[in-house]
Amino acid sequence: MTNFFLQALSEVGSFSVMGLIILGVLFGIIGGSIPGFTVTMAILVVFPFTFAMDPVSGVSLMVGVFVGGYSGGIVSGVMLGIPGTPSSITTVYDGYPMAQKGEPGRALGIGVMSSFLGTIISVDVLVFFGPLIASFSLNFRPWEITALIIFTLTLVAGLSNGALLKGLLAAALGLLITTVGYDRNSNLRFDFDLPALSSGFEMLPVMIGVFAFSQLLGNIEKLRDGDGNGKAWTPTCRFLTAKL
Amino acid sequence: MLTLTKDRALALALLLMVAVMWVESGSIRPPTSWQPYGSALFPRILLVTIGLLSVLLLVRSLFTRVTPVASWRTEISDWFTRRKIVVALFVLFGLYAALLPLLGYIVATISFLVASFALLLGIDTKRKWAINLGISLTLVPLVFVIFRYGLNVWLP
Numbered sequence: 310m311t312n313f314f315l316q317a318l319s320e321v322g323s324f325s326v327m328g329l330i331i332l333g334v335l336f337g338i339i340g341g342s343i344p345g346f347t348v349t350m351a352i353l354v355v356f357p358f359t360f361a362m363d364p365v366s367g368v369s370l371m372v373g374v375f376v377g378g379y380s381g382g383i384v385s386g387v388m389l390g391i392p393g394t395p396s397s398i399t400t401v402y403d404g405y406p407m408a409q410k411g412e413p414g415r416a417l418g419i420g421v422m423s424s425f426l427g428t429i430i431s432v433d434v435l436v437f438f439g440p441l442i443a444s445f446s447l448n449f450r451p452w453e454i455t456a457l458i459i460f461t462l463t464l465v466a467g468l469s470n471g472a473l474l475k476g477l478l479a480a481a482l483g484l485l486i487t488t489v490g491y492d493r494n495s496n497l498r499f500d501f502d503l504p505a506l507s508s509g510f511e512m513l514p515v516m517i518g519v520f521a522f523s524q525l526l527g528n529i530e531k532l533r534d535g536d537g538n539g540k541a542w543t544p545t546c547r548f549l550t551a552k553l
Numbered sequence: 554m555l556t557l558t559k560d561r562a563l564a565l566a567l568l569l570m571v572a573v574m575w576v577e578s579g580s581i582r583p584p585t586s587w588q589p590y591g592s593a594l595f596p597r598i599l600l601v602t603i604g605l606l607s608v609l610l611l612v613r614s615l616f617t618r619v620t621p622v623a624s625w626r627t628e629i630s631d632w633f634t635r636r637k638i639v640v641a642l643f644v645l646f647g648l649y650a651a652l653l654p655l656l657g658y659i660v661a662t663i664s665f666l667v668a669s670f671a672l673l674l675g676i677d678t679k680r681k682w683a684i685n686l687g688i689s690l691t692l693v694p695l696v697f698v699i700f701r702y703g704l705n706v707w708l709p
Contacts, residue, residue: 354703474610478567481603485574488596496582496592499574526639529673 320365329366333373340374341381344391344521348378376428383420387413391521395512398520402468486510556619557628564611571604641672658708662693 320326333355340351351374359367382394387404400420407416434442462480469476489499490509500506578600584591633640649665656664666689674681700706 474606474613478603478606478610481599481606482567485596485599485603488599492592494588494592498581498592498596499577501577526642529638529642530636 321369326366326369329362329370330373333370334377334380337374337377337379338381338384341378341393341397342384344385344389344393344517346393348375348382348394351378380421380424383417383424387416387420390524392516395516398516399468401520486515558614558617558619560610560614560617564607564614567603567607568611571600571607575600638672642669645669645672654709659693659697662696663689666693 321330336355337348337351340346340354341348352371355370355374359370362370379394379396382392382397383400383404385391385393386397386400387408390401390405392398392401397420404416404420407413465476465480466473487509490507491497497507575597578593578596581591581593581596583593645665645668649661652664653661655661667685670685670689674685676682676685697708700708
């Protein structure tokens, strides 16, 4: 196995491949920080460019976009309270309040560092335990999957933050949303005779609606209300010139 | 007289939704010999759960002390006054969704953005108009070009 590692390292360690990885990570971070622009979409955007590359360069570029994209989701999650990717939803719970309390840099730093450590740990686990986990996962049957789902539902209690009743309601509503459209037996459920509902709800629009849209409307209300001293919001573009 | 608090409004809205969904679940294909439980079973379990939790939320909200308000009418009127921008934006979203297939992406989106920015920024100074038109007239063609020529996605 060591030979494979050394061979892969020599391939990836070249200047051009490292450059492509850095480029991919930068693009991924930008893509991931845009709410609604998923990592998959970011990979699809760079995908046509890989046609003209050799396999190592192409895969390296896409891995860079993939890793950068998941880290980029932290940016909008911390700064706007809108998770850029589904994986950064839980980052919002701690990161956004920290940003509101004047610690956006610390929140982003912790997020990036956690993302980096998580990636390193997951790579180690994949390399050393991948074959073992793969053979173990083949033993998963319906009751194991059910146990896993029940375990995820118990997380509701932990994430509800004191409002258990509303947390359970939200979880049940989330499950209900997944029943819209065709089920596994090709039976149509809750389509209300609307063809658009027959394919059900995709994760991305639901996530945008629940997190991004509600956050934006909340922000609009706050902005129009002013700062509470009767001073209404007036638009400025000063921040742009200040940053430039 | 009872005051319509957030929890009460949520519980009532959820109970209404459960009733509508329960009726709609009647149109799901009934159980067959090879699918004895039917496709409606799981959604109905969820609907019963949501219904029970909503009733609990409603009951709990009744025991919570709230500041009485003048009248329902005043409260609803205040609610709309406070959120008139948000309500107007929702109306604009609906209009945009309806007009997009008819007018096409460029005309519909520019109209929507100009109207939304006018609503959010205001229209009292030339500077606000410049920001409004500047963003609307550059962003929409840019997105169109990226989708049409960069990603080969045909927009209406």
